[in-house]
Amino acid sequence: MSQFEIRSYPKSELALLYFPGADPHVALNRLNSWIHRCRDLDEALQHCHLSPRAKFFSAQAVRLIVDYLGEP
Secondary structure (H helix, E strand, O other): OOOOOOOOEEHHHHHHHHOOOOOHHHHHHHHHHHHHHOHHHHHHHHHOOOOOOOOEEOHHHHHHHHHHHOOO
């Protein structure tokens, strides 16, 4: 059973879960790259009104990310 919890996360915290050991800025850039390469995910996140300037991923956005990219 997974330990990962679907909840609101600061963007850099979620990115570091996907890229542990990376610099937070680098981890976020990598996660954003993954998101943008997955067009269906990118579009789904736009429909849940995720602002590129937002500092947090909502629980809804985290659920979408995990559905498309898998758990960190």
